[in-house]
Amino acid sequence: MTTMAPDTGAQDTAGYEAVFDAAVAAEERIEPRDWMPDAYRATLVRQIAQHAHSEIIGMQPEANWITRAPSLRRKAILMAKVQDEAGHGLYLYSAAETLGTGRDELLDKLHSGRQKYSSIFNYPTLTWADVGAIGWLVDGAAITNQVPLCRCSYGPYARAMVRICKEESFHQRQGYELLLALSRGTEAQHAMAQDAVNRWWWPSLMMFGPPDAESSHSAQSMAWKIKRHSNDELRQRFVDICVPQAASLGLTLPDPDLRWNEERGQHDFGAIDWTEFQEVLRGNGPCNDQRIGQRRRAHEEGAWVREAAAAYAAKHGKATA
Ligand SMILES: [Fe+2]
Numbered sequence: 335m336t337t338m339a340p341d342t343g344a345q346d347t348a349g350y351e352a353v354f355d356a357a358v359a360a361e362e363r364i365e366p367r368d369w370m371p372d373a374y375r376a377t378l379v380r381q382i383a384q385h386a387h388s389e390i391i392g393m394q395p396e397a398n399w400i401t402r403a404p405s406l407r408r409k410a411i412l413m414a415k416v417q418d419e420a421g422h423g424l425y426l427y428s429a430a431e432t433l434g435t436g437r438d439e440l441l442d443k444l445h446s447g448r449q450k451y452s453s454i455f456n457y458p459t460l461t462w463a464d465v466g467a468i469g470w471l472v473d474g475a476a477i478t479n480q481v482p483l484c485r486c487s488y489g490p491y492a493r494a495m496v497r498i499c500k501e502e503s504f505h506q507r508q509g510y511e512l513l514l515a516l517s518r519g520t521e522a523q524h525a526m527a528q529d530a531v532n533r534w535w536w537p538s539l540m541m542f543g544p545p546d547a548e549s550s551h552s553a554q555s556m557a558w559k560i561k562r563h564s565n566d567e568l569r570q571r572f573v574d575i576c577v578p579q580a581a582s583l584g585l586t587l588p589d590p591d592l593r594w595n596e597e598r599g600q601h602d603f604g605a606i607d608w609t610e611f612q613e614v615l616r617g618n619g620p621c622n623d624q625r626i627g628q629r630r631r632a633h634e635e636g637a638w639v640r641e642a643a644a645a646y647a648a649k650h651g652k653a654t655a
């Protein structure tokens with residue numbers, strides 16, 4: 335879309351709103367300089383920021399295992415994966431910047447607890463198998479959530495998601511392959527893989543957010559074509575994808591109620607413990623304090639890098655001029 339509204343202050347915006355609505359209805363992309371409703375902009379900033387924060391906080395649980403990876407090959411793969419997540423954060427903070435909200439402001443909100451990141455990263459990585467379970471289940475759930483975002487109505491976000499999804503699919507496969515190696519290994523390795531899946535399965539299902547009936551932002555986001563499918567639809571899709579994959583891994587999913595429903599053509603699954611979800615969201619998960627503490631420390635310790643980069647840019651800019 336290319337219709338650009340001049341800065342008209344309090345002037346009536348009904349005409350612009352109609353152009354915006356028509357563009358969204360016609361599956362056109364809204365671009366940074368197009369007119370957009372304030373609430374659409376605010377919703378996007380909130381969602382993209384939470385997504386960006388999740389990418390960079392999500393580096394911590396896996397980085398925890400880089401020094402202890404069991405082989406050079408595994409270490410190289412894990413380092414590449416963790417670096418990818420930093421890159422995802424960068425694309426997303428840049429997408430938020432196109433909406434007029436800078437990275438400093440968003441990081442400040444993360445560090446002061448005014449913006450959230452995905453609760454999944456408040457769980458600890460206790461064994462090497464957790465790296466596999468995170469890749470298979472957490473990156474797998476992220477892909478299920480994010481593939482529809484490649485068609486999001488806001489152009490910069492949609493385009494960032496295309497690249498991110500390609501990398502997430504590599505992450506998912508490395509996790510699957512790692513778990514397969516453990517599952518086919520010794521009895522102790524198989525048990526380690528099963529234990530990791532037991533711990534990560536339910537939190538992964540929570541990644542899709544609260545049930546549709548309780549999801550406060552869903553309806554408006556669907557109308558704006560930011561979101562394309564409901565939380566419950568995506569969760570169901572994820573369960574249906576994982577069941578046959580677990581079978582080929584030789585691992586079981588920790589849910590006695592999980593079974594194929596012939597009538598629905600989908601799997602039925604057990605009730606999710608939403609009390610646990612709410613508790614982690616409130617800051618009472620196993621690692622909330624550790625994650626945010628580490629993030630703040632990294633930011634403070636990186637101050638000299640930001641200062642040096644700014645000084646270099648200023649000097650370089652002057653020289654060019
Ligand atoms: Fe990512």
Ligand SMILES: [Fe+2]
Pocket residue numbers: 419473501502505
């Ligand atoms: Fe990832």
